[in-house]
Amino acid sequence: MKNGSWGKQVQLLISDANILIDMKEGQLIKVLFQLPYQFLTPDILFYEELEGQHDYLLKAGLQLSELSGETMQYAQQVIERHSKPSRHDCFAIALAHQEKCTLLTGDKDLKKAASIEGIDVKGTIWIVSQMARKRLITVEQARLAYQKMRETGRRLPWDIAEKELTEIQNGQN
Numbered sequence: 001m002k003n004g005s006w007g008k009q010v011q012l013l014i015s016d017a018n019i020l021i022d023m024k025e026g027q028l029i030k031v032l033f034q035l036p037y038q039f040l041t042p043d044i045l046f047y048e049e050l051e052g053q054h055d056y057l058l059k060a061g062l063q064l065s066e067l068s069g070e071t072m073q074y075a076q077q078v079i080e081r082h083s084k085p086s087r088h089d090c091f092a093i094a095l096a097h098q099e100k101c102t103l104l105t106g107d108k109d110l111k112k113a114a115s116i117e118g119i120d121v122k123g124t125i126w127i128v129s130q131m132a133r134k135r136l137i138t139v140e141q142a143r144l145a146y147q148k149m150r151e152t153g154r155r156l157p158w159d160i161a162e163k164e165l166t167e168i169q170n171g172q173n
Contacts, residue, residue: 010038013122014065014096015104016089017041017049020057022106022124025152026145031136032127033061040065040099042091049088067091071098078117084109093117106156124149125161132168139169 020041023032033039041050043064050057058064067075075094079087089110096103102120104127105111114121128145131137137145146161 010036012038012040012099012101013104014092014099014101015039015041015062016092016107016110017045018106018110019104019124019127020050020054020062022149022154022156023127024054025154026128026149028128028131028137028145029057029060031131034136035127035130035134039063039104040095042067042088042095045088045091065095065099067094068098071095074098078113082109082113082116085113089113093119096120124154124156125164128161129164129168132165139165142168 020029023029039061040063043066046057046062046064071094074097075091078090078093082090085093085107089105089107090113092103092105092110093114096114096119097117102122103110103114104122105114106123111121111123128137128142132139132142142165143162146156146158146165149156150158
């Protein structure tokens with residue numbers, strides 16, 4: 001947790017590129033940064049993967065963070081231990097480890113590696129559900145966002161996404 005601009009605690013979340021692209025495709029970027037969280041991504045991931053086509057993310061509210069020297073060493077160990085996640089994905093794991101916070105990803109290989117490393121992981125469905133639960137969007141707007149994600153080739157467990165929205169619509173947790 002970090003202090004927000006009004007002195008209240010704001011939950012810090014580390015995002016990989018996958019989540020940010022899901023939000024873009026679902027046309028939820030503005031809503032994403034209205035959530036009561038602070039979104040960070042490793043600076044190297046941003047500059048090497050996102051900056052070219054997604055530089056607007058910084059103006060929208062995404063923050064960049066450097067890995068400390070010690071964390072860079074940890075990232076190298078993560079890269080050596082896990083062959084499937086990309087190098088940038090391993091930097092996201094390392095930043096979540098450094099900041100002792102949740103990692104946002106929809107990438108199954110990254111989720112598995114992060115879990116093995118003891119990092120809490122949440123994905124696109126959790127983010128969209130947070131938007132609906134906090135009434136930043138309606139359930140119907142969430143369904144429309146998922147439809148847009150699906151049409152652009154994003155891969156999510158659509159049945160789980162729909163089940164979650166139905167529970168929200170029915171007032172369940």
